[in-house]
Every structure is written in structure tokens, then in C-alpha cells.
Amino acid sequence: xxINHHLDDATLMSHAAGSLPNALAAVAAAHLxxxxxxxxxxxxxxxxxxxxxxxxxGMAMERPAPAVPKAAGVETLTRPAPPSEIPAPLAxxxxxxxxxxxxxxxxxxxxxxxxxxxxxxALQLLKAAPGASVPEHSHGGSELTLVLRGALIDNTGRYDPxxxxxxxxxxxxxxxxxxxxxxxxxxxxxxPTRFRGIIARLxxxxxxx
Numbered sequence: 045x046x047i048n049h050h051l052d053d054a055t056l057m058s059h060a061a062g063s064l065p066n067a068l069a070a071v072a073a074a075h076l077x078x079x080x081x082x083x084x085x086x087x088x089x090x091x092x093x094x095x096x097x098x099x100x101x102g103m104a105m106e107r108p109a110p111a112v113p114k115a116a117g118v119e120t121l122t123r124p125a126p127p128s129e130i131p132a133p134l135a136x137x138x139x140x141x142x143x144x145x146x147x148x149x150x151x152x153x154x155x156x157x158x159x160x161x162x163x164x165x166a167l168q169l170l171k172a173a174p175g176a177s178v179p180e181h182s183h184g185g186s187e188l189t190l191v192l193r194g195a196l197i198d199n200t201g202r203y204d205p206x207x208x209x210x211x212x213x214x215x216x217x218x219x220x221x222x223x224x225x226x227x228x229x230x231x232x233x234x235x236p237t238r239f240r241g242i243i244a245r246l247x248x249x250x251x252x253x
Contacts, residue, residue: 047079049207053089055188056082060089067165067232071188073133074230075208129192129205134230137161138169142193142228147171153221154178164234171228172196172221182216184235194225203229 051059051072058064059072076082128135129142137159138145147155153176161167165185172178172194189196189209196203198217203209211217221227 045078045206046204047081047206049201049203049209050079050082051075051085051188051208052210053085055186055210056086057089060086065165065232065234066163067161067167068186068188068234070133070137070159070161070167071190071208071230071232074131075188075190075206077131077133078206079208129228131190134159137167142169145169145171151179152176159230166233166236167230169228169230172219172226174221174226175223176226177218177220180216180218183211183213183233185213186234187211187215188232189219189229190231191227191229194227195222196220196227196229197222 055064055068055072059069059076064072076086130138145157147157150156153173155171157169157171159167159169169192170178187209189203189211191203191205191207193205195205196209196219198209198219200209200211200215200217
């Protein structure tokens with residue numbers, strides 16, 4: 045698998061620090077399971093963080109610090125996951141294969157399936173038929189999109205399986221599925237999507253996008 049789009053440094057730093065919202069952390073962990081380069085970059089950030097913490101003066105504590113709970117559906121991987129369309133960090137959230145997902149229609153040629161995740165943000169699978177597009181939109185915060193099958197194209201590039209679109213609120217785009225293969229991807233949003241078209245905005249509350 046050739047991966048050309050990666051997590052940016054800010055996302056990797058937040059992931060290493062455990063400060064990403066659970067939805068974003070789930071997609072970041074899924075990409076890390078597929079991407080050697082990002083795992084190596086994450087290890088560097090973790091070492092830097094460890095050295096910074098080690099250099100801080102000790103503090104007396106009245107009682108032990110509470111354990112930090114692991115984000116639901118998220119796990120840190122030091123080895124690549126076995127070959128699969130569904131990376132290991134997402135496997136517990138998706139029953140069966142991608143062909144067994146019970147999709148919900150949300151627009152012409154577009155379906156989705158919300159995934160259970162605690163905390164802020166939203167996590168979902170999105171399926172687009174060949175050539176279908178998601179209406180033009182921007183974001184209220186960070187958005188991570190990881191392609192699992194097919195390909196997705198927008199003004200930031202072409203995303204194939206394993207590629208991740210790491211976008212912020214400065215990006216406005218109209219993602220289009222590959223004309224032959226369509227696309228299935230997993231998307232995490234920090235805040236609700238901001239659609240430009242009136243029809244998409246009117247339908248948004250019904251679909252939880």
C-alpha cells in the first residue's frame with residue numbers, strides 16, 4: 045500500500061499527548077495502523093514528550109494521580125495491523141466487513157453509518173457511489189477522513205486507501221468519489237460540518253452530520 049497523505053505534525057503531537065478528541069483519535073489511530081511513516085513520526089513525538097516530562101521538577105502528591113481512560117475504540121499500535129480494509133483500532137466499532145455495514149441513505153449516491161464514540165465530536169463511515177459527491181462544505185474545527193476502499197478527490201488532492209485528509213476550519217471543499225471505484229471512508233469531525241447549500245443545511249439535523 046502506497047500512502048501519500050499523512051497526519052500533520054500538530055495532530056501527531058496531540059495524539060502523542062493524548063489530547064485529541066476521541067473521534068479524531070480513533071481515525072488517527074486507524075491511519076497509524078496502516079502507515080509506517082506516521083508511526084515513526086509518532087514515536088519521535090512520544091520520545092520528545094517523555095524527555096520534556098522527565099526534565100520537570102518532581103512534585104509531592106497527596107494521593108496517586110488517577111489513571112487516564114483510553115479513548116473508546118482507540119488503541120496505540122507499535123506494529124502494523126494485519127491486512128484488512130478495517131484497521132484494528134476501528135474493528136471493535138464496525139461489526140463484520142465493509143460489505144456487511146447497514147448503510148443509511150443521506151443523499152444522491154451517498155450513505156453513512158454513525159459509529160459509537162464517547163466524548164466530543166462525531167465518527168461515521170461514509171459510502172459514495174462512483175462519481176458521487178458530498179455537497180460543498182467547510183468545518184467548524186478539525187476533520188480527519190481516512191479512505192478504506194476506493195478513492196476520494198477534492199481540491200486538496202486524491203486520497204486512496206490508507207491516505208488521510210487532515211483538514212481544519214480553513215478548508216472548504218466538495219469531495220467526489222472515484223468515477224470507477226466509488227469510495228468508503230471513515231470521518232471524524234470535531235464540530236458539525238458547515239454546508240453551503242440550503243438543501244444540505246436543511247437535511248443536516250436529520251443525518252447528524
